[in-house]
Amino acid sequence: MAVLVDKDTRLLVQGITGKSGSFHTQQCMEYGTNVVAGVTPGRAGETFEDKVPVFDTVKEARAKAECNATMIFVPPAFAADSILEAIDAEIEVVIAITEGIPVMDMMRVKAAAAHSKSVLIGPNCPGIITPGACKIGIMPGYIHNPGRIGVISRSGTLTYEAVWQITSAGLGQSTCIGIGGDPIHGMTHQEAAQLFTEDPDTDAFILIGEIGGTEEEEAAAWIKENCDKPVAAFIAGATAPPGRRMGHAGAIISGGKGTAEAKKEALLDAGIAVSESPSDMGATLIKHMGA
Amino acid sequence: MNIHEYQAKALFDKFGVATPRGIAATSGTEALTAAKSLGTTQFVVKAQIHAGGRGKGTFKNGFQGGVHLVDSPEKAQETAEKMLGEVLVTHQTGEDGKLVRQVLIAETIDIEKEYYFAILVDRETERPSIIASREGGVEIEEVAEKHPEKIFKEFVHPTMGLQPYQARKLANQLGFTGKQIRKASSLFLAMYKLFIECDCSMVEVNPLVLTPDGDVLALDAKFGFDDNALFRHPDIAAMRDPEEEDPREVEASKFDLNYIGLDGNIGCMVNGAGLAMSTMDIIKTCGGDPANFLDVGGGATESQVKEAFRILLGDPKVKAILVNIFGGIMQCDVIAQGIINAAKTVDLNIPLIVRLEGTNVEAGRALLNESGLALITAETLADAAQKAVDSVSAA
Numbered sequence: 001m002a003v004l005v006d007k008d009t010r011l012l013v014q015g016i017t018g019k020s021g022s023f024h025t026q027q028c029m030e031y032g033t034n035v036v037a038g039v040t041p042g043r044a045g046e047t048f049e050d051k052v053p054v055f056d057t058v059k060e061a062r063a064k065a066e067c068n069a070t071m072i073f074v075p076p077a078f079a080a081d082s083i084l085e086a087i088d089a090e091i092e093v094v095i096a097i098t099e100g101i102p103v104m105d106m107m108r109v110k111a112a113a114a115h116s117k118s119v120l121i122g123p124n125c126p127g128i129i130t131p132g133a134c135k136i137g138i139m140p141g142y143i144h145n146p147g148r149i150g151v152i153s154r155s156g157t158l159t160y161e162a163v164w165q166i167t168s169a170g171l172g173q174s175t176c177i178g179i180g181g182d183p184i185h186g187m188t189h190q191e192a193a194q195l196f197t198e199d200p201d202t203d204a205f206i207l208i209g210e211i212g213g214t215e216e217e218e219a220a221a222w223i224k225e226n227c228d229k230p231v232a233a234f235i236a237g238a239t240a241p242p243g244r245r246m247g248h249a250g251a252i253i254s255g256g257k258g259t260a261e262a263k264k265e266a267l268l269d270a271g272i273a274v275s276e277s278p279s280d281m282g283a284t285l286i287k288h289m290g291a
Numbered sequence: 292m293n294i295h296e297y298q299a300k301a302l303f304d305k306f307g308v309a310t311p312r313g314i315a316a317t318s319g320t321e322a323l324t325a326a327k328s329l330g331t332t333q334f335v336v337k338a339q340i341h342a343g344g345r346g347k348g349t350f351k352n353g354f355q356g357g358v359h360l361v362d363s364p365e366k367a368q369e370t371a372e373k374m375l376g377e378v379l380v381t382h383q384t385g386e387d388g389k390l391v392r393q394v395l396i397a398e399t400i401d402i403e404k405e406y407y408f409a410i411l412v413d414r415e416t417e418r419p420s421i422i423a424s425r426e427g428g429v430e431i432e433e434v435a436e437k438h439p440e441k442i443f444k445e446f447v448h449p450t451m452g453l454q455p456y457q458a459r460k461l462a463n464q465l466g467f468t469g470k471q472i473r474k475a476s477s478l479f480l481a482m483y484k485l486f487i488e489c490d491c492s493m494v495e496v497n498p499l500v501l502t503p504d505g506d507v508l509a510l511d512a513k514f515g516f517d518d519n520a521l522f523r524h525p526d527i528a529a530m531r532d533p534e535e536e537d538p539r540e541v542e543a544s545k546f547d548l549n550y551i552g553l554d555g556n557i558g559c560m561v562n563g564a565g566l567a568m569s570t571m572d573i574i575k576t577c578g579g580d581p582a583n584f585l586d587v588g589g590g591a592t593e594s595q596v597k598e599a600f601r602i603l604l605g606d607p608k609v610k611a612i613l614v615n616i617f618g619g620i621m622q623c624d625v626i627a628q629g630i631i632n633a634a635k636t637v638d639l640n641i642p643l644i645v646r647l648e649g650t651n652v653e654a655g656r657a658l659l660n661e662s663g664l665a666l667i668t669a670e671t672l673a674d675a676a677q678k679a680v681d682s683v684s685a686a
Contacts, residue, residue, distance in 0.1 A: 027650075077522060099588075102520035103412055104490050107449040110417045140618060140650040155565020157617040160649060161672065164617075181564055183414050210565050213414045236568040239575045240584070247549040247564025247586035249519060250414070255432055277576055278569035279673035 002130040002175040003150070003195040003202070004093055004119065005069060009134045010036045012067035012091065014058065014074055014082045016048050021073035024097075024138050025052075028071070031135040037065035058082075058089040069093040071127065071136050079123060080105035087116045095136050096123035096186070103249070106184040120186025124248065125178035126156035137178065139163075147172020149285065150196035150205030152189055154181050154215075154248070158236060158278060162206050165282025174202040181248030183212065189219035197227040204230040204289050206281055207272070211237035212251045212258040217266040224270035232273040232285035235260045292516045294530045295339045297395045299512045306485040309478055310509045313397030315339065322371035325396040326364035333399040334361050336370040338379050340389040341535040348381035350374065351388060357381070360399060367396050389535065400508065405498035406465055407431050408479070408509075410486045412493075413446065419486065421445040421453070421479070423461050427498035453483040467507070474507040482509070489527055490520030539583070539602060546598040548587060555580025556610040557679050558603035560596075562587050562621045570615050573672060579680035582609045591621055596629025597636070604637050611642040613679040615672060618649030627655035631662045642667060642682035646675035 011028070015021040016038025025048065029035050037055060038048050044056040055061040058070065070091045074082040079098040086094045087109075101123050113120060121128055127137015131144035143160055145167040153159040159178055166173060177192050179185060189207055196205040209216035216235065223231055238260040240246045242253040253259050264274050275284035294302075297315035304310070314325035326334050338345055338357035345357035354373045361367050371394045380388035405427030413420035423443045426434045435442050443464045447453045458476035467475045478499075486494050493515035500510045521528045533541045543550030549564065553571075557579050561567035564586045571581040583606070587599050603612050616626045626647065634643075646669040647655045659666065667682065669675035 076519060100519045102490055102523075103492065103517045104449075104487065104520065107412065107417055107419070111449045143649070153565070155563055157561075157563030157649075158565035158569055160617045161566065161569075164648065183412065184417050208565070210568060234569075236565045236572065239571045239581070240568055241551070241553070244551050244584075245518075246551065246568050246584055249517075251564055251568065277573055277673060278566075279573065279671055 002133070003199050004175060004177070005128055005130050005134045005136060007034070007133040009069050009136070010034055010065065010067045011136060012037045012039065012058065012061050012065065012070040014039045014070055014072045014086065016040055016052070016054060016073070017043055017046075018073055022048065024073065027141065028135050031141040033134050033136060037061040037067050058085045058091065062089045062091060067091065069136060070095065072096040072098055072123070074098060076100035076102070080109050083109050083120065083123070084112060087113050087118045087120070090117045092118060093121065094118045094186070095121045095125070095127050097125060097127055097137060099124040101182065103182075103184055106182060110184060121177065122180040122186060124182045124185070125180030126159060128175065128177050130175045131173050139176070139178075143167055144176070145172035148174050148201060148203040150174050150199070150202040151176035151208070152192040152196070152205060153178055153208035154210050154250070155208060155236060158208050158234070161278055162208060162234070162281040166285075169282050169286055171286070174199065181210070181250050183250035189215045190222045193219050193223055193227065193231070197229060202229070204232075204285055206285050207231060207233040208281070209233065209235045209263055210248065210251050211235070211240055211246065211253050211260050212248075214258065216263040220266040220270040220272060223272060230273070230285065230288045232275060232281065232288050233267045234275045234278060234281045235263045235267075236278070292518060292521070292531055293341045293535070294514050295341065295393065295532065296337065296511065297339055297393060298530045299514055300395070302485060302489065302514070303509060303512070306481050306488075308481045308485060308509050309474070309507060311398050311400050313395050315393050315395055316371055317393050318375065319368045319372040322394060322396050323364050323368040326367040329396065329398050331398050332362060334364070334367045335359070335397050335399050336361060336367055336374070337395045337397065338374045338391040339393040339395055340379055340384070340391060341532070342381050342383035342389060344381035344383050345379065348379045348384075351378040351380065357391070371396070392534070400500070401503050403501045403503050405500055407434075407497050408482070408499045409493065409495040409497075410483060410491070416446050418449055419447045419483070421447065421461065421483075423465055425465055427500070431497070447483065452487070453480055455480065467501070471501065471505055471507060474505070478507050478509065490517045490524060491515060492517045539606060542602055543585070543599070546595050548585065548595060548599050548602070550602065551584040553581055553583050555582045556608050556683055558582045558606065558609040558612040559615070560585050560587060560599050560603060560612065561615045562591065562617065562626070566615065566617060570613065570672065570676070573676040574613070574680060577676045577680040579676070579683060582606060587621070591625070593625055593629045593632065596626055597633040600630060600633035601637060604639070609641065611644065611679050611682045613675055614643070614645045615675055616647050616649070618647070618651060618655070622651040623647045623649055623655030624651045624658055627658040631658060631664065634662075634664050639664070642679075644669055644675055644679045644682065646670070646672065
């Protein structure tokens, strides 16, 4: 057992017929993910790759294909609506890959989803993978290896770095969760840390943060009080100029808040091993696990 | 994205936010006409550039100050002519200064008291949050630090919107009384409507003023817009003034590339914002200086990669280029093809260090090897950064 997704996950893809949507659905299927349905309004009755039925609505897909997770590839202007549709259909895990959703849209989505039955991951994230069992998202599958280390990250490619380092060291990952680079998003660092802390199949985990916001500090405070597992962390953006948005909508130091320095300090104070270089994320955790 | 003061005023007018009357002018004659049409005797002439500190700035022609009070339309014309087409240097522009292409001619108003009022997206509560204070015209961060009790905050439910009682509460907290309460609260409500309907990330009114006649006006404002929402606001996107921005960033934005110019000499091309930031960090750790932040994004095309390359090579400060790609949504062979095509069209005369990993990495590496390009390959990020730093210090 890992967290959130495993071999029993039945995946729906919203935006399955689009360019990225179809490419990555194919990749997920090759990895072994059980893709059971797709949604593209107006394209019901078609099949994707000759085996996955396409539906007009999520509600219909849920009823006929019994999906319990969804991966959203819908373009930014319509993505908030797709997230709401998935939540309304009570899909358990909603993974939004789409980058560039307006902040106002996400504020409304979060307010509307406050009491929903769904867990939202992302948007603007690489997705989630339980190696050897289920890949939902855009991460390259082959860099992963089934194992007992959890990974939580705001950044896509930086997650791949950490994963590759763990795999290259002969270890593996329980689950890797990309929580996304937007200022307002679903699952937080702290919520993900909570899942890994409670998961019997995760021995230790890595938390990858970046400048902007205070989520890393909040996760650190929670870990300090509640988590006995070894945790390592890396924070990107130590050299980023203040007041500039560094690619991710959420990566900005404003009013002196959200600096890499403040985050590292809070993490160290919680007994978390902080890696100074993105090349040492795996090694830092492995050393900390042995200590 | 930032906008000019005269554009902010136009948005205020559109949403019914009370503000002193003003008209933009691009010539002395226009300034004269503008001043006459305001029908008053006291005017303020303001140079329109994005940087702050205009009042205390100096023009390169020796004229002092980018903000002047004058008492006739003729003097408004005379002052405008001294500013237009001239370069204004302030503490925020750097020594190159900014060319003034527009001036704002506005009526002057008497001020009884100044306040601070701002709306922004609060990440912790995931709601629009209003920040107001009786301490206007000063640095709000300073007030927040020394006197947090002087800052009033109101959080707004994103689907309910700002309620009239919340606006009245703020007016009351700021010390407005009697008829001023209605004037202040309707300004707050109009400002909130503007904030939401224009997809702002921030609106800061500093100062908000009370006049001796009991009017409440927004005197000056700073706007921030959510770049991700500009697609549904062509009118606001059109307010963008590329003359006010770093030309390298303007060029990059034409191709949907995330580029931020820095001062170092190692050009970086990376996919993913987190990895791009980390690449900058590790160059610094290895003793080098990055020339830029450049995230080619998750789904970059071959032509985007080519353009990214062209922008990096077009920067005379760049002495080496580090390409660091970990392919996920982006495929390594696409990046490789982009690099090869770019190298064919430009004269590649500086060291190029490439590190590829991820989706289709074998195909990408094969393309690069077969291309005959002189490049330095690296296995890990640390290795790549070290090779880039070494190549610059060896030159």
